[in-house]
Amino acid sequence: MKPILEINALSKKFRIQHELQPYLTIRERLNNLVRFRSTEQSEDFWALRDINFKVEAGESIGIIGKNGAGKSTLLKVLSRITPPTKGSIITRGRIASLLEVGTGFHPELTGRENIFLNGSILGMKFNEIRSKFDQIVDFSGVSKFLDTPLKHYSSGMQLRLAFAVAAFLEPEILIIDEVLAVGDAEFQRKCMGKMDEVSQSGRTILFVSHNMGAVKSLCQKAILLNKGTIQTIGPSAKVVEEYLANAYTTTEKHREDLQSSDGRVKLRFPYWIDKNGVPVSAFAYGENPVLRFDLEFKQPVSGLVVGFALSTKDGTRVFTSHSNDDPGFKFPETVSGSVSVVTSLNLPSLSPGVYDVTFGLKDKDHQTLLYIENELMLDINYIRKEKDGDEGLLWHTTKWSLQS
Secondary structure, three states: OOOOEEEEEEEEEEEEEEEOOOOOOHHHHHHHHHOOOOOEEEEEEEEEEEEEEEEOOOOEEEEEOOOOOOHHHHHHHHOOOOOOOEEEEEEOOOEEEEOOOOOOOOOOOEHHHHHHHHHHHOOOOHHHHHHHHHHHHHHHOOHHHOOOEHHHOOHHHHHHHHHHHHHHOOOOEEEEOHHHHHOOHHHHHHHHHHHHHHHHOOOEEEEEOOOHHHHHHHOOEEEEEEOOEEEEEEEHHHHHHHHHHHHHHHHHHHOOOEEOOOOOEEEEEEEEEOOOOOEOOOEEOOOOOEEEEEEEEEEEEEOOEEEEEEEOOOOOEEEEEEHHHOOOOOOOOEEEEEEEEEEEOOOOOEOOEEEEEEEEEEOOOOOEEEEEEEEEEEEEEOOOOOOOOOOOOEOOOOOOOOOO
């Protein structure tokens, strides 16, 4: 069976203009125009260079990379919004794209009219769109404003409608950029659940995101772009690890160590690691987050206690943990030199969301050596199951049975 999408030697070039004399007066500019003097210089910028990959039907592909790596340009070329400079794209199915808020919508038309307009652009017949209409409206949550011109919608309302149209009109290929970051947490969760459902139904997804937990959970494969070229392509978990390891190394070069006021302790900024010890920025629901502290003691410290606390974004404390809470662990009576400490949360049912982390160090006299509040975050993502409303801090599964 032929791939549903083939990209061969794809390149995209932009011409960038530079103003040689940016502070000329109007008179000087007019004088240059009359004398045919150019005040601009141009250069070629290759946003994409020699991109080659194939996508099989039913695959979910995550596209990751730093800002400016070429991710959004690639999706725009694949969506035929902008033509490639070189190379070819072969598609064997309808493509629906969600790249920017409002893309493909007409601001003067109502929400109802835009649903049918988008369906027609996708090549669907009137009856096909009609059969999905109620599901689209229900998912988007804009039923009250369905006959209001789109120009009066908020960006969040436009996003909800656009995603619902793209997902429910059943294109063979669904292309989604980081635009989902515009929505609120509840809608993002609904979108991730729907994207997983789309993937499970055998349709193809190309997904650009900076949320590595979502990429690992949703996508079987990932493509890492770097300066417009493919750096790595392979299983999503492996590619994400490579990206985060590179990003972590780069960040560490620019991050200053934290030091106690008396100079006794230096702490390299705490960071999260996965089960393989690789630094990560997010975890999927059910994974066990592990926090690592790298400490350097300029002078010996007695009775060391390391602690941290997890809080929701509204300030609600989830829990606090100290190294002396664990009966199976104990620091040496006096600690000196370099020490690395890891602690496992052992809280697999922690509800998806972003949490603030506070951490600190004390000695035997309960003197605070270091105290850092809300400088580190924990990001928990969830893909595989839809939840309704506020489920609380824990998504806990209890045992059920029938009693005779």
